[in-house]
Amino acid sequence: MGGLARRAAIFQLIAKDHPHVLHLDAGNMFGRRTEAARAQTVFLLDEVEKLGYEVLGVGQWDLNYGLDFLREQAAKHGFHYVCANLHLGDDSELLFDPYAVVxxxxxxxGIISVLGQSNDQRYKIVTMSPKVDDFVVDSPRDALEKYVPELRKKSDLVVLLSNANARDTRQLLLDLGPEAAVDICVEGADSKQYRRLNKVGDTYLVSANPQGKYLxxxxxxLSHDGKIQDAVLKIHELGKQAPEDETIKKRVDTFLEANKQKGHTARLKPTPTMGDPNEHFLGVQRCANCHKKEYEVFRTSAHAKAWQTLVSKGQTNNPECVACHVTGWNWYGGYDPGVATDGRNILFNVQCEACHGYGSEHTRDGQWAKKAKDSCVQCHTEKFDPDFDYETRWSAIAH
Ligand code: HEC
Ligand code: HEC
Ligand code: HEC
Ligand code: HEC
Structure with missing residues (x-):
């Protein structure tokens, strides 16, 4: 965000000597999976549009707020997002145009973009949407060998925006047959090589700095038919010494100030209306002391990772989500991020007491196990589990 006003000022300087500029971004412009970062991303995209970016690659992070969000923003701002190897699990159709010609x-x-296929967790595509994310990234090499030859026919110069990691991108450029070779590759993130103009085979390779501190x-x-005669890379530092566009700086400062104030009031607080203030949740570790077998079933069930699901979706502070992914939300003594027992918050996940009720009521009436049967549909609602069937679901966690 700090770099926006500087980026704008440098673009203005470049435009003075260079009337013909193409603004490209390899991708991963979006923020983390939190509400605050989403608001910031909305603001950022308004500004980026004014800077004149035309074609952008899709990075994993650009899907942080879900596919619909990315598509809406792209349509609203007239950005052309391209990606030649991303689709959903049950549908082989690409989610974005594979390439664009400007x-x-x-x-x-011609500008084409690919995502990497690394097994690295950081590259796994997870969104903030409550849906299961079944994005599939196809082989970048297959995608380029399929689309570059047709793109070549429509263009004088072919640029690849690569979101594969540094090593994979280099290997990819080496592996491509002559039909699929590209003239320039802009690589998403290589923190070491960004100052250098490299060459891999006949392809010029430039790397973006991952922190957005450089332009x-x-x-x-170029010759008339688009052949590169010479290429020179300049790196502009967007540090404190760089000039700033005052109007943009003001807008950024105003936005950050307003957002900071919102952030302070955003702490999640339950408003208990259910249960009984005299009863207590004990937490799953207490139950485990005596119920080893049941604990083993719980530990390996989806209920034991319900919190982690929200962590990966950046939704641990969203009351719309925690309700069913913790124990005792809006129950007296239930999950409250502000209250920790023994220095720990013990009511993450859908624990025993989410179904059985307060541990302090344990076996008082002998009806406990029976009562738990009715608990499922509080969370397995029409909306979140349309196919819910007690017998099948119970068989997966029977204890
Ligand atoms: C000190 C040991 C101990 C602890 C701690 C304990 N239980 Fe029990 N629990 C028992 C015993 C003993 C029984 C009765 C024998 C049986 O049914 O296995 C029982 C029975 C039950 C029953 C069936 C009885 C009924 O009313 O339907 C449930 C359900 C149950 N426990 C759940 C829990 C949960 C949940 C926790 C944690 C909050 C917990 N227990 C903690 C020892 C314990
Ligand atoms: C407090 C809310 C809550 C209650 C009560 C609850 N569940 Fe769940 N259940 C969840 C959540 C949330 C998940 C998804 C966890 C995840 O994967 O992050 C889930 C997942 C499951 C799964 C795994 C589903 C799958 O597709 O893999 C089964 C099986 C299941 N629940 C059965 C039950 C049954 C049976 C009951 C009632 C006896 C029950 N649940 C009660 C919240 C609840
Ligand atoms: C009314 C209860 C409820 C609420 C509210 C709720 N969930 Fe869930 N969630 C469930 C249940 C139940 C399941 C398991 C459904 C199934 O397996 O078919 C589930 C499953 C999931 C899964 C799939 C986990 C997996 O790995 O298979 C994700 C992701 C998820 N929820 C995220 C969210 C997010 C994000 C929110 C907030 C926008 C949210 N949930 C709000 C009940 C809820
Ligand atoms: C998703 C909801 C759910 C969770 C989580 C859950 N239970 Fe249960 N539990 C049930 C239901 C429903 C029954 C009754 C099944 C029946 O009677 O058919 C039951 C039955 C039991 C019984 C009685 C078994 C018997 O043979 O009568 C015990 C004991 C028990 N649970 C302990 C636990 C403990 C301990 C945990 C946590 C480690 C736990 N449960 C987690 C729903 C749950």
Whole structure:
């Protein structure tokens, strides 16, 4: 965010000497999976549109707020997001156009983008949406070998925006056959190489700095048919010494100040209306002391990872979500992020007492196990589990 006003000022300087500029971003412009970061991303995209970006690659992070959000924002701002190897599990159709062609000073520039296929957790695509994320990333090499030849026919110059990691991107460029070779590759994030203009085979390779602290400017000398005669890379630092666009700086400051105030009032607090203030939740570890067998079933069930699900979705502070992913939300003595027992918050996840009720009522009436049968549909509602059937669901957690 700090870099926006500086980025704008440098764009203005570049525009003075260079009338023909194409603004590209490899992707991963979006923030983390939190409500505050989503608000910031909405603001950021308004500004990025004004900066004149035309074609952007889709990075894993750009899906943090879900596919619908990304598509809405793209439509609203007229950005062209491209990605040649992303689809949903049950549908082989690509989610974005594989490539775009933009004319710059009469030269047709074809821009294609791919995601990496690394097994690294950081690359796994998870969104804030309550849906299960079944994004599938196809082989980048297969995608390029399929689409680059047709793109080549429509363009004078082909640019690849790669969101594979540094090593995979280099290997990819080496593996591509001559039909699928690209002229320039902009690689999403390589914290070491971003100052250098590299060459892999005949492809010029430039790397973005992952923290957005630098702006790369690639000056190209082209022949009439788009062949690169010469290429020079300049790196602009967006640090404190860089010039700033005052109007944008003001807008950024105003936004950050307003958002900070919102952040302070956002702490999640339950309003208990259910249960009994005289009863207590004991937490699953207490039950485990005597019920080893039942605990083993719980530990390996989906209920024991319900909290982690919200963590990965950045929704631990959303009352719309915690209700069913913790124990005793809005019950007296139930889950409250502000209250910790023994220095720990013990009521994460859907524990024994989410179904059985207060541990302090334990076996007083002998009806406990029976009561738990009715608990399921409090959370397994029409909306969140449309196929709920007690017998099948119970068989998965029977104890
Ligand atoms: C000090 C040991 C001990 C602890 C701690 C304990 N239980 Fe029990 N629990 C028992 C015994 C003993 C029985 C009765 C024998 C049986 O049914 O296995 C029982 C019975 C039950 C029953 C069936 C009885 C009924 O009313 O339907 C449930 C359900 C149950 N426990 C759940 C829990 C849960 C949940 C916790 C944690 C909050 C817990 N227990 C903690 C020892 C314990
Ligand atoms: C407090 C809310 C809550 C209650 C009560 C509850 N569940 Fe769940 N259940 C969840 C949540 C949340 C998940 C998903 C956890 C995850 O994967 O993050 C889940 C997942 C499951 C799963 C795994 C589903 C799958 O597709 O893999 C089964 C099986 C299940 N519940 C059965 C039951 C049964 C049977 C009952 C009643 C005896 C019950 N649940 C009561 C919240 C609840
Ligand atoms: C009314 C209760 C309820 C609420 C509220 C709720 N969930 Fe869930 N959630 C469930 C249940 C039940 C399941 C298991 C459904 C199934 O397996 O079919 C589940 C499953 C999930 C899963 C799938 C877990 C997996 O790995 O299979 C995700 C992700 C999830 N919820 C996220 C959220 C988010 C994010 C929110 C807030 C927007 C939310 N949930 C709000 C009850 C709820
Ligand atoms: C998702 C809801 C749910 C969770 C979580 C859950 N239980 Fe249960 N439990 C039930 C239901 C429903 C029954 C009754 C099944 C029946 O009678 O058919 C039951 C039965 C029991 C029984 C009685 C078994 C018997 O043979 O009569 C015990 C004991 C018990 N649970 C202990 C626990 C303990 C301890 C935990 C946590 C480690 C736990 N349960 C977690 C729903 C749950």
């Amino acid at each position: 004319k710059v000073n009469g030269i047709r520039v 790369g400017q690639l000056d190209l000398m």
